Amino acid sequence: MQSSVNLEISRRDLLASSAVAVAVTGVARQADAQSAAPSAAHKSHVTFIVNGESSSLDIDNRTSLLDALREHLHLTGTKKGCDHGQCGACTVMVEGRRINSCLTLAIMHDGDAITTIEGLGRPGALHPMQAAFVKHDGFQCGYCTPGQICSSIGVLDEIKANIPSHVTGDLTAPVQLSQMEVRERMSGNICRCGAYSNIVDAISEIGGIKA
């Protein structure tokens, strides 16, 4: 008669085999982490002029400009809302133009001049747009505000440069600043607190639109 296989496993055997499995998994995870860590080949040296000062970084090529500013240069005034180009909280000025810093790689801006909210004004010496936001209550929680203010300055510059928008009527005439133009051009900056009408009032004052 065929002998039956003894399937009984002692508690000690079970613990010993579990310990081996944990050790093997740990080694595998460590190997995964090492292969995911950026090697020198995945890094670049980049230099920006941020708020008038030169800043050099050795960063992973995949780093967004937003993360370079916040995580590497510790300029946390620029906010991360969606990280997908949908909210405008990360708006900064690059070479004088507003840009969603979450949608661009830091290494694409080697040598560029970048202005963040920290470079616009300081307590006691606010940029006129910052002062207008305070005057008109253009914020509640303030999370979107740095992006709103950078974008507002960009909007007025775009109109001065005669760049039309979707609502510009006559493309052959100089672009006129209006509340409709402001609302359209600021539509990429979302405010969950709903301070929109006060934001438009602040921009209108600085742009010289009569209410």
Ligand code: FES
């Ligand atoms: Fe960049 Fe939302 S964080 S658009």
Ligand code: FES
């Ligand atoms: Fe709160 Fe705009 S002030 S999100």
